[in-house]
Amino acid sequence: MSWSQRIDAALDERRAADSFRVRQSLSGGNGRLLQMGERQWRNFSSNDYLGLSRHPEIIAAWQDGAARYGVGSGGSGHVTGYSEAHETLERELADWLGYPRALLFISGFAANQAVISALARREDRLVADRLSHASLLEAASLSPAQLRRFPHNDMAALSRLLAAPCAGQQLAITEGIFSMDGDRAPLAEVHAITQASGSWLMVDDAHGTGVIGEQGRGSCHQAGIQPELLVVTFGKAFGVSGAAVLCSESVADYLLQFARHLIYSTAMPPAQAQALSASLAIIRSPQGDTLRRHLQRLTARFRAGAAGLPFQLAASETAIQPLIVGDNGRALRLAQRLRERGFWCCAIRPPTVPVGTARLRLTLSAAHQEQDIDALLEALNDCRE
Numbered sequence: 001m002s003w004s005q006r007i008d009a010a011l012d013e014r015r016a017a018d019s020f021r022v023r024q025s026l027s028g029g030n031g032r033l034l035q036m037g038e039r040q041w042r043n044f045s046s047n048d049y050l051g052l053s054r055h056p057e058i059i060a061a062w063q064d065g066a067a068r069y070g071v072g073s074g075g076s077g078h079v080t081g082y083s084e085a086h087e088t089l090e091r092e093l094a095d096w097l098g099y100p101r102a103l104l105f106i107s108g109f110a111a112n113q114a115v116i117s118a119l120a121r122r123e124d125r126l127v128a129d130r131l132s133h134a135s136l137l138e139a140a141s142l143s144p145a146q147l148r149r150f151p152h153n154d155m156a157a158l159s160r161l162l163a164a165p166c167a168g169q170q171l172a173i174t175e176g177i178f179s180m181d182g183d184r185a186p187l188a189e190v191h192a193i194t195q196a197s198g199s200w201l202m203v204d205d206a207h208g209t210g211v212i213g214e215q216g217r218g219s220c221h222q223a224g225i226q227p228e229l230l231v232v233t234f235g236k237a238f239g240v241s242g243a244a245v246l247c248s249e250s251v252a253d254y255l256l257q258f259a260r261h262l263i264y265s266t267a268m269p270p271a272q273a274q275a276l277s278a279s280l281a282i283i284r285s286p287q288g289d290t291l292r293r294h295l296q297r298l299t300a301r302f303r304a305g306a307a308g309l310p311f312q313l314a315a316s317e318t319a320i321q322p323l324i325v326g327d328n329g330r331a332l333r334l335a336q337r338l339r340e341r342g343f344w345c346c347a348i349r350p351p352t353v354p355v356g357t358a359r360l361r362l363t364l365s366a367a368h369q370e371q372d373i374d375a376l377l378e379a380l381n382d383c384r385e
Contacts, residue, residue: 018328019349030054032367034344041344042372044362049211049319050291051367052239052279061278065271073267077104078256081267085274092280093244097217098226101252102244105261106268108206108233109135111243114261115202115229116171118254120145123168127161129153129185131178133204134352140173152178155189162197170197171229176205176219177212180353180361182316184208187223201227210237211319216283216292238279242268291366295319298364298373305377310384314359321362322348323380331358337383343376 001009014020028035031054034043052058065085073081086104093102105111112135120126120143128140130149140147145168150157162170172194174185187203194201208219209232216237220230230246245255255262282288302321306313312324325331331347338345338360349358364373 017350018332019351032365032369032372041339041342042368042375043344044364044376045344045346046363046365047207047236048239048365048367049207049237049295049363050239050283050288051365052237052282054367055239055279055282057282058239058275058278062271062275065269065274069270069274071271072269075266076263077267078263083270083273085270085277086267089273089277089280090244092277093232094246096215096280096284097221097230097232097246099230099246100249102246103252103255103259103262104268104273105243105245106265107241108133108204108231108235108243110261110265111231111233111245112136112204113139114255114259115231115245116140116143116173117261118259119171121168123166125161125164125166125168125170126173127158127170127199128173129175129178131181132173132175133179133206136173136175136202136204145171153183153185155186155193158190159193159197162193162199170199171202172199173202174204176203176208177318177320179207179320180348180359181314181322182207182318182320183314184219184318187219187225191223191225191227200229201225202229202231203227204231204233206231206233206236206243207318207320209233210283210288211292211295216288234276234279237283238276240272240276240279242272242276295364295366298366298368298370301370301373302362302364302377305373306380309377309380311380319364321364323360323362325358325360326356328358331360334383335360338379341379341382343379 026034026036031048031051032043034041069083075081090102090104116139122144124145126140126145126147128149129152131152148161150161174190177184191201203220205218210216213222220227233243235241299319314322328349335345335347345360345362348361
């Protein structure tokens, strides 16, 4: 089979399974409303949980940073790409989350891949929750270490795997809030098990940081633990993009020497780092508390209204509210019917989620208003099959 035949066969297989992904360009809006041409939709597919992507103070900080530093960093942080704006943001993040150091990365995907590829050796074992993000599982599977996956949030299985003999070191890997189901890891138990086995713990809290806990400090702080490696991302509650790894002084220095994604990538623009500092200031402030309370009220309102709908609503108390449909085609039809009614809700299908669990991954934002929630519930009721 030639390259072209192989590619065409893979694409045909995706189309036949109703799993073919497409992109659509929007002409405006990434918050409460999306726009394409002259038409607008209420947006229920964004990870902009606090509605900060269009906050005027954050936009102004980016503009000021661009005027001061230019629009790009010009190189790797090891060469000329590390600015005062980067250093300030790293220091603020470390202070906020209670770690000695923070290192910035261009994306959460890059941060997860960098940490695992830099740490894992052939004699080591990586033990990951089966529903961990693709970036974590891919990095673990490509590393020289042994990868063992345990059933989702199964603490007995995690304990058994970490108790097995290992010639090297062990790293347990999980998320704070799981992106496709909106449920949480039992982090206090996970941490206790890893501590008892002498292992390290890595937590990706992309969907918890900024959204839950005191000052939005996230899942680990709320659970009262401090994993050896904490990954936070800025494309969700921060409303921007990028990521950071929180760790000890020695681990930070180690990553600066051996994390190839950090060493050989152009650093994020200094203007972006300055915008992220402005976003962090809002998240930590009373304004951030107000936004989180509003989001919690909207989530409770949605769940109460959705209880009577003929869809399986996942057991999530977070801003991620998946409606499990099951069949790929049915999920696509439901998403299309909602779009015709003015709601942007994306169908998530395998391989992103397990076969037979296609869903609408509804995400709520503090940018929404109560009437948005009520209108969505009414539209879902109208779309029942």
